[in-house]
Amino acid sequence: MSSRSGRDYLESLRDGREVWLDGERVKDVTRHPAFRNTAASLAGLYDLALDPGHAPVLTGEDGRLRAYGIPRSYEDLVARRTAYKTWAEASYGFLGRTPDYMAGGAAGFAAVPGAFTTERFDGAPHALAYHRRLADSSLYGAFTITNPPSAPGDGLVVRAVAERDGGIVVSGAKTIGTGAVFADEVIVGTIEPLAEDDVEHALCFSVPIDTPGLSFVSRPSYEGRARSVFDNPLSARFDENDALLVCEEVFVPWERVLTYRDVGATAAMWWRTPAYLNFVHQSATRFWTKLEFLAGLAVLLTRMNGTDKLPQVTQTVGRLLGMVAQAKAFVLAAEASFEEVDGGRGGVAPGQEISFAQRIMAGELYPRAVQEIKLLAGGSIIQLPASAQDLLHPELGPVVRKYLRAPGTDAEERIKLLKLAWDALGSEFASRHEQYERLYQGAPHVYLTMQTWAGGAEACEELARACLDSYGLEDGR
Template sequence: MTRSGRDYLEALRDGREVWLDGERVKDVTSHTAFRNTAASIARLYDLAHDSEHRDVLVSGGVHRAFAVPRSYEDLVARRAAYKVWAESSFGFLGRTPDYMAGGAAAFAAVPQIFTTDSFDGAANAVAYHRRLAESDLYCSFTITNPASGTGDDDLVVRVVTEKDGGIVVRGAKMIGTGAVFSDEVIVGTIEPLAADDVDHALCFSIPTDTPGLKFVSRTSYEAQARGVFDNPLSSRFDENDALLVCEDVFVPWERVLTYRNVEATAAMWWQTPAYLHFVHQAATRFWTKLEFLAGLAILMTRTSGAYELPPVTQAVGRLLGMVAQAKAFVLGAEASYEQVDGGRGGVAPGTEISFAQRIMAGELYPRAVQEIKQLAGGSIIQLPASAEDLLHPDLGPVVGKYLRSPGASAEDRIKLLKLAWDALGSEFAARHEQYERFYHGAPHVYLTMQTWAGGAENCESLAQACLDGYGLETGK
């Protein structure tokens, strides 16, 4: 069954070890660096638990992202659920609970991938999916190495000893987006491993409050925010990113998914539909985020009175074209769906278009931001320091006189432009631009994978057909 936002927040008060600015955070639900974002995630749970969106978000008593899709219609229904949650944060919360829920469903769709000569994790993968779905848990992941790992055996997570009941692991992983807000965290690797690197070939999922598990948070933009009026996005939707450190952490065998098997440790992401489900959620969120940015551009230009100018109209049209591109990738991936394991594992969005979405998103987002910055001009620079200037009995009238526009009061104009700055020019905004560039990995990885995804042979054969259709003897 789905849980309420209150249930979710209560679960976060478990003594997890989160560090920020040299201080151990006692409670992420009340700390100024995390509390508003935790509340925003809690709202997602409330939308599924008891709201007018429940029928869209829930099927069979669990969030739709946990269900193994069996048809095109199931993919469409899943996307509708993704869209509701994405719109709740205007696309700025990326790794919400539905992200890894789709991955868990993918593992359960083809559990045989986890059966190897060295370890059989099939039952554990099915139990992992069931545990998350039935308890409506939020699972994050850390599947990237902090460095090459050479020269220091404890740099990257590895097993240091085996016990009757499980394994003891030591080392670090990154980038734990949303990890400080999650109930569980998957620790694994998506990076290629050498064929003989079995020491680092493992994946497991453990509760966030597991003894010996540390999360070292990056700078909190929420903590730096002056308030919702002045920082409407960063004050509420800073999902955070954290370095995960394991200091002799005990992992029970039943929580281990892969162990000492390089092929299975990679296959769990690429030979199950996990990555395709990830892209489905991410592409829906990206589409929503571009909708928000385009809407922001429209509001700014209407307020300034420039909306009807031909160059501005063209710029807005270009942004709306980007929105349509993002939407088309989602719909196209659904329409080109593929059977998983001959249909026994249900269906997944089409690989070719899903992989292509990664290229589009990483290249399109910076262009969209730049387009809106051009439309904003200097208006987003000359703003009052905070809402206090507007509220001051002497200064407020001055600000109100000189910062209004023909289409809006000073308060409304400043409110809009502060939202624009938080989305386009703040440190929070810079993180999001970098985040979208590398959301699906490094370009040299996903561009190469696009070549493998399919379509190259058809393109080549079409060009070859043209060449084969004529020759020297054909004449002029």
């Protein structure tokens, strides 16, 4: 068994899936200018796994991608993180929901299949089959687990509208399907807390992207708006897309239903299994990589501008490198504080307390890092030629090359670096990433509240209480 090739992956996307953009149905995401480069970048990840130099890192002894494995030890966690890092570096951290993200979630489900078993419905064999299906065929799984704004009874949120002998019929919508248009399957569920009696929306299932009645409405494509890779080096290649998922009487076979009409199981699949902790492990590794890229960008900018020796500049770069070290430390600490899953029967998972804390750090740190680098770059990232065509023009080119060079750097190299910086820091693509990193693991009011019960509060209280109890009024004499 081995990972599929990039060519195999691209061919799998030509399945007639219903994707909409700008009022147009996209016939083929592998050829459409709004999606083709990102699809090719994702295909490159699969090819990396077949490359002899990378295969030992990205795949296990069974030939499967390492991300699909259930870690049984600290060493397994480190090996999986090394695989995560390799893929993250291929997109400089800008592709977040790559196939290894949901692979970790599927491994989490398989680690504790009992979380899917209830009196009314037993989704355990389906969860195990989902993991096996993804792992055996190196499938790209995505999810849509956020509800659109709705009022009770308005029928906007995905729900079952009928039951049949072979499965259920579902209708409704879910939002922020990141990467879904590039995936093989999509999980449709909810991670938001549901009222105890809201069994109508308490369901989760996974279906192929080309399922009849299933459609995706894409947000604006930054790749589609890119002038060229030279002008938009990140957005032209790494726009993973976010889409609205719409179900119009979609038939879902019972064997693809993971939870059904059970609020407890619909929540437990994320929180009683290590699925969510596995998500954080992948995303924290990617975040660390992304900060490395941004810090490197800052170094290149200051050296080109000749400001790298100024004390205030070196301090800012030092602060950025400190942020990189923080991001790295959270990953290593989560691994080192690993916890047994289901009494050891489900292997191990990164430590919950550190994993939850990483969400707070990342959401607060990323905007600060972007702001610091913007200040280092100054106005130079604004005054740029409209496109590479200005440099290539026989009359205009020499003018641009004369006036937009810098000491020790010719105009082409200077413009190339500044366009990369703008794409990472100031473009619409960059704004999406800043907002996305703020909310990557949920809204602050959710994850900050969760941190209070993730562990540590009682120990902190006990230490403060010990100090308080170590003296009394008699010590005031």
